[in-house]
Amino acid sequence: MGQRMKPFIILFLNLLLCQSILAPPPPVDYGDSELSLKDVEQLLELYDYEDGLTIDEPQVEIGTLSPIRHKAAIPEPEHTNIFSAEHELPPQKPLPRLPLPPDALGPQTQRGLPTCLLCTCLITTVYCDDLKLEYVPPLPKNTTHFYGRYNKIKRINKNDFANLNKLKKIDVTASQIAEVDEDAFRELPHLEELVIRENQLRQLPELPSTMTLIDASDNKLGRTAIKNEAFKDMDNLQYLYLADNKLDHIPVPLPHSLRALHLQNNNIQEMHEDTFCNSKDMSYIRKGLEDIRLDGNPINLSKTPNAYMCLLRLPTGRLI
Template sequence: MRMLVRLVFGLLVLKAAAAGPRFSRQADLDSYDGANYDEDLDNINLENQDNYEDYEDELTIDEPQIEIETLAPPDFSYPAPEDSLEAEKQEEEEEEEEEEEELPLTPQLVPQGSGGSGVLMGPDTQKGMPTCLLCTCLGGSVYCDDLRLDSVPPLPKDTTHFYARYNRITKINKSDFASMNKLKRIDLTANEITSIDEKAFVGLPELEELVIRENHVSQLPALPETMTLIDGSHNNIGTKGIHKEAFKDMTSLLYLYLTDNHIDYIPVPLPDSLRSLHLQRNNIQMMHEDTFCNLKDFNYIRNALEDIRLDGNPINLSRTPQAYVCLPRIPIGDLI
């Protein structure tokens, strides 16, 4: 009970203490008269100003000031100076490479062909365009098939195989294949060739195969000793159309095709390397016993020559049986 009395008393004391200044200040204000009002107001203003200056000093010294900042930039790890220089140099090199890739290719000179300018696409032709734009060039092979050509186009010097089939070529000149030191095969099938210069193929040290079938050739030109295949079928080659002993020194000759011509004899001597001889549908009427064999050596065997075609000729093979004793097979033809 005594404790409760003390608490009530304490509360009353606190309430009185809090209300005291307010009532005393109100009393002071009420006691002021009008004469002293202006003087007191000036004093109050001066006092407020002094208090404001003191407050500024206290704020400057003791209180931390609020700084206004912009938003923080996004995190970015800047490279070190050396790394930056290297990265910049690498970027410049990549840009230069991209520019070089975008630039158009400059035509490069290639070995010059006969009668040509020797640019990237080959020498210019009579049709106003390079050979390899008119024809198709794959490696050393040049394909000019079925393009209505009336002459052999100038070829790149590195040509090894030339195909100009099914065109309208009428003549082969000496200059058409001049200085073609790598040329190995020439195929002029199904053109309109009537004449070939006698030395058109002599200056070709690597020439191995010549195909001039289905033309109007009346005489075979001189050919290098490097030949392995000669195909002059379906032409107009006659009695005087083949040089004497034309094939004797061709020690690598494997295939000789002269089908459908006007030949009236077998063009001997033939090299031992020969494997296939096609002379069907010509005008051959007779054969000698030493055409294929050696009458002085009965032990001589011509093993390589396994394919001889004489069918379609007015010859009776049974009249010369000694002509085949050295052969592995009898020629195909009329035996009656």
């Protein structure tokens, strides 16, 4: 019963407190009896509340604040330019165009274009591959490497490479070349590599002694295509490729610097004992020449065993 009466008593105390502030409390009508303030206090002591509420300490309900219905207007930051009007850079004047030297793009070709517009020039290397050229274009004087592969040149004249004192390599693979003037390459003081394979060449031209690589494979070089002792003074020659021709002999003497000799698929039928070795010095050993290709020739290598005594590796070819 005490728990049921508790809310009524609290309500009653709150009303009584408000009346006591304004006026002396009149008698309170509570059912059939009249209760005074003193009677109420005695009544509270009778029920013995555990929450310790008194008249002077009214219970207050704690709630939550209502949410803000309208957000406060937050001013957006002003967008300012990094450079103000007073800090603007002055307008840039275009750089003056310096006139190019007359030979900057190479000499003029027969097609009405400078060589370096017709071909591709990278520093001192000139690429003229697969342009259907019928001639060697005039090259800049500082050219060191020339590539004229897959063209229709047919003939190399003596003036095509004249005065190119820095030229080191010429590659004219598969360009239908049938003739080369005898002195087309002879006067080039620094020429080291000539690649003239897959053409129609019948005569190998004279070459400078500075050569390190000669590749004239897959041509029509025959019995008299190479002059006697053509490679004798080439002390730096390391690679000699003459495969797939019509040669009937090995071009001797071969320089001691030689490392590879390719003569496969020719018409070589015999070999001398001094071709690679020195028959007068049986202690001589040729250490550099390790790659000799004689396969595809009508020669029996087993007939001349003394010709290979100085070699570290036997030639490749028929031994039976």
